[in-house]
Amino acid sequence: MQLVLTEDQELIAATARDFVSTNSPVARFRALRDAGDPLGYSPKLLREMAELGWLGIAFDEKEGGAGLGLAELILIVEALGRRLAPEPIVGALAMGGFALAEGGSAAQRAAWLPGILAGEKVVALAHQEPGARYDLFSIETRAEAKGAGHSLSGRKSQVLDAVGADALIVPARTAGAAGDRDGITLFLVDARAPGVTIERQIRVDHRNAALVRLDGVACDAASVVGGMGEGGALLEREIDRATVVLAAEMLGGMSEVFDLTLSYLKTREQFGVPIGSFQALQHRAANVYMEIELARSSVMAAARALDAGEGDGAKLVSLAKARCSDAYVLAANEAVQIYGGVGMTDEYDVGFYMKRARAAELTFGDAAFHRQRWATLAGY
Amino acid sequence: MSDLENFREQTRAWLEANAPRSLFGQAGSELEGTWGGRKATYADPDAKVWLDRAAARGFTAPTWPKEYGGGGLSGAEAKILAGLLRELKLPPPLIGFGLTMIGPTLLRFGNEEQKKLHLPRICRGEIRWCQGYSEPGAGSDLASLQTKAVRDGDHFIVNGTKVWTSYADQADWIFALVRTNPAAKKQEGITFLLIDMDTPGVSVSPILLISGKSPFCETHFQDVRVPVANVIHQIDAGWTVAKALLGHERTMIADAFGAAGPRPDKKGGRSYLAELAATKLGERAGRIADPVFRDEVAAFEMESRAFAYTVQRTKDAARAGHQPGSESSMFKVYGTELNQRRYELIVRLLGPDALGWEGPGFEDDDLESTREWLRSRGNTIEGGTSEIQLNILAKHVLGLPA
Numbered sequence: 010m011q012l013v014l015t016e017d018q019e020l021i022a023a024t025a026r027d028f029v030s031t032n033s034p035v036a037r038f039r040a041l042r043d044a045g046d047p048l049g050y051s052p053k054l055l056r057e058m059a060e061l062g063w064l065g066i067a068f069d070e071k072e073g074g075a076g077l078g079l080a081e082l083i084l085i086v087e088a089l090g091r092r093l094a095p096e097p098i099v100g101a102l103a104m105g106g107f108a109l110a111e112g113g114s115a116a117q118r119a120a121w122l123p124g125i126l127a128g129e130k131v132v133a134l135a136h137q138e139p140g141a142r143y144d145l146f147s148i149e150t151r152a153e154a155k156g157a158g159h160s161l162s163g164r165k166s167q168v169l170d171a172v173g174a175d176a177l178i179v180p181a182r183t184a185g186a187a188g189d190r191d192g193i194t195l196f197l198v199d200a201r202a203p204g205v206t207i208e209r210q211i212r213v214d215h216r217n218a219a220l221v222r223l224d225g226v227a228c229d230a231a232s233v234v235g236g237m238g239e240g241g242a243l244l245e246r247e248i249d250r251a252t253v254v255l256a257a258e259m260l261g262g263m264s265e266v267f268d269l270t271l272s273y274l275k276t277r278e279q280f281g282v283p284i285g286s287f288q289a290l291q292h293r294a295a296n297v298y299m300e301i302e303l304a305r306s307s308v309m310a311a312a313r314a315l316d317a318g319e320g321d322g323a324k325l326v327s328l329a330k331a332r333c334s335d336a337y338v339l340a341a342n343e344a345v346q347i348y349g350g351v352g353m354t355d356e357y358d359v360g361f362y363m364k365r366a367r368a369a370e371l372t373f374g375d376a377a378f379h380r381q382r383w384a385t386l387a388g389y
Numbered sequence: 390m391s392d393l394e395n396f397r398e399q400t401r402a403w404l405e406a407n408a409p410r411s412l413f414g415q416a417g418s419e420l421e422g423t424w425g426g427r428k429a430t431y432a433d434p435d436a437k438v439w440l441d442r443a444a445a446r447g448f449t450a451p452t453w454p455k456e457y458g459g460g461g462l463s464g465a466e467a468k469i470l471a472g473l474l475r476e477l478k479l480p481p482p483l484i485g486f487g488l489t490m491i492g493p494t495l496l497r498f499g500n501e502e503q504k505k506l507h508l509p510r511i512c513r514g515e516i517r518w519c520q521g522y523s524e525p526g527a528g529s530d531l532a533s534l535q536t537k538a539v540r541d542g543d544h545f546i547v548n549g550t551k552v553w554t555s556y557a558d559q560a561d562w563i564f565a566l567v568r569t570n571p572a573a574k575k576q577e578g579i580t581f582l583l584i585d586m587d588t589p590g591v592s593v594s595p596i597l598l599i600s601g602k603s604p605f606c607e608t609h610f611q612d613v614r615v616p617v618a619n620v621i622h623q624i625d626a627g628w629t630v631a632k633a634l635l636g637h638e639r640t641m642i643a644d645a646f647g648a649a650g651p652r653p654d655k656k657g658g659r660s661y662l663a664e665l666a667a668t669k670l671g672e673r674a675g676r677i678a679d680p681v682f683r684d685e686v687a688a689f690e691m692e693s694r695a696f697a698y699t700v701q702r703t704k705d706a707a708r709a710g711h712q713p714g715s716e717s718s719m720f721k722v723y724g725t726e727l728n729q730r731r732y733e734l735i736v737r738l739l740g741p742d743a744l745g746w747e748g749p750g751f752e753d754d755d756l757e758s759t760r761e762w763l764r765s766r767g768n769t770i771e772g773g774t775s776e777i778q779l780n781i782l783a784k785h786v787l788g789l790p791a
Contacts, residue, residue: 275788288780291789295787299722303698307698381683389672389675
């Protein structure tokens with residue numbers, strides 16, 4: 010494993026940074042929030058990202074992708090995370106898109122992947138249920154056999170990027186009880202199908218998230234993604250991949266909020282000198298710097314391990330998510346403290362990073378959850 | 390066959406013919422390495438044979454010029470030699486501060502006579518060196534040092550005390566910073582001076598640490614006469630030399646903690662800490678029974694792994710041609726703090742078994758862990774405190790104002 014960017018990767022990262030600086034200042038996110046935009050993102054910008062080849066970068070060439078991997082996708086997502094770009098990358102592309110590419114039938118892939126890679130279609134993965142915290146198998150949504158198909162009933166909450174989605178992948182129970190890994194089946198459901206209601210939830214980070222109600226939604230046999238009752242393993246793999254993508258977004262966010270903090274330390278004067286000359290603040294900044302460096306190494310290692318299909322990939326996903334959770338929250342908390350009073354005001358951007366840091370930390374498991382998972386995977 | 394391949398084959402053949410058989414496969418074992426010097430004793434006579442043959446071939450200092458006893462090898466050739474030593478698991482023929490600290494300094498700052506006199510004796514392992522920088526009154530603020538050197542004809546008369554002089558009791562010469570101009574600004578009145586430890590007036594007393602015996606000494610100078618010819622670089626310009634050497638020392642320490650310090654846990658199998666925790670606290674359904682310690686072990690393993698990846702990332706970047714910056718300060722801070730956490734955790738996992746100091750009723754391993762715990766507390770002090778490293782990071786990496 011080489012933890013250094015190739016020339017091609019450097020180029021991808023630089024292109025992404027340039028595009029995001031020009032097209033997605035934090036003011037864009039602020040405007041979407043202030044307007045109460047129902048989607049919370051720009052479908053037009055999503056299509057522009059598709060035109061740059063970003064959405065397909067980690068998909069197979071036979072699906073119309075670039076045939077690269079997470080090692081490349083994380084460079085783009087990091088750039089987006091720097092400016093809090095809210096486009097549906099984690100919730101839709103990485104969760105729904107990857108799940109379809111890996112588990113979908115030929116017909117499902119042909120029907121959906123071209124649209125997803127073109128930024129024209131959005132497929133969200135509705136796995137989260139109220140009260141399940143980070144247990145992927147805590148699924149109570151039932152899929153009752155009905156004729157040749159199934160009827161889905163249940164409730165999902167904070168489904169990422171579900172508002173405006175064209176379809177949902179819904180994990181539901183075809184056997185077993187909540188908590189069982191076996192007996193979970195993934196169904197691809199049209200968002201406009203009778204019995205589906207999608208209601209926007211307003212979260213602290215103002216990202217697209219929804220309460221999804223399924224009330225006797227009819228699904229035929231062709232709508233099953235992966236094997237009957239075998240959705241648990243697929244879900245676990247896809248959430249691992251999405252977790253690395255989210256970690257990359259967090260890496261971008263923590264890097265940017267730290268850069269903001271550094272420039273404030275250099276320019277804000279108190280007692281007649283820049284506050285960055287105070288040793289108490291210098292040491293806090295140096296600590297944040299070190300934590301970000303460790304987070305970066307962890308994200309790079311996890312992406313490469315998953316791309317290579319290495320055995321300890323799952324452990325490294327937990328490493329990346331744990332390091333990014335702690336480091337992003339630390340960087341954001343320190344930013345608000347060092348900005349002082351203005352850091353508490355809505356007018357300044359650092360508060361956005363604090364809110365996003367918390368939301369990302371509490372998605373797919375916080376550091377404590379991933380330490381437990383690491384220990385289990387390490388056999389103790 | 391390319392020149393480098395030729396060199397590899399020739400060197401391999403030479404090593405196989407000349408390195409004593411008993412030493413193959415020994416590197417990385419408890420073998421401490423050969424420090425050389427006038428007072429050296431060789432418990433294993435083969436170690437001396439290996440030193441002499443390697444020195445004659447220029448392999449104790451492979452990249453130094455041949456005229457000074459080195460091997461005259463290019464960087465690429467030296468890498469091949471190092472690779473072969475690793476492959477054959479041969480211990481280095483010679484180690485010590487002569488090779489790693491004063492030698493490179495002499496090559497850069499010494500005059501021709503000084504190089505001709507000292508470098509060959511270092512290469513042959515005849516003279517062992519120690520470093521005289523810190524003083525009882527000059528720790529982090531090294532430039533405030535007070536050991537005086539007063540000119541008397543073609544000699545200096547040196548008076549003062551150096552502290553933390555590692556292995557001074559076994560060293561033959563010391564390279565020391567002394568104050569030659571008390572009137573100048575503190576960095577500008579310092580001279581870098583070489584002193585033969587056999588000169589009358591030099592005395593050494595070992596320092597007992599909270600962890601017990603240590604290689605550290607105090608070295609006292611009482612009216613010690615040192616020839617002016619032993620000044621390296623210029624009189625009153627020793628700070629320049631010292632800074633160059635300090636950078637070197639920091640890289641060495643960072644390397645030690647980055648590479649050899651907290652290793653990534655083994656693939657498969659449990660880490661030492663996890664196994665210790667499972668043994669001491671018991672297991673329930675394959676898990677360490679105490680969830681708090683389980684969490685701590687995982688946190689430590691994960692941070693160690695993230696740290697190891699960060700060290701690797703810097704090395705990969707250096708190989709790809711990126712300039713290394715002041716990252717060594719980060720490695721010094723983080724690596725030493727991880728090492729301290731490791732021993733704090735071991736001691737708490739051992740419980741009352743960690744309370745042994747010596748004698749019956751305690752396991753040797755546990756006694757050693759206790760001493761290592763105490764010793765590790767010095768890691769964040771020696772070689773530039775963590776606070777000094779954070780200052781360096783803040784100013785030189787983050788660009789914060791002075």
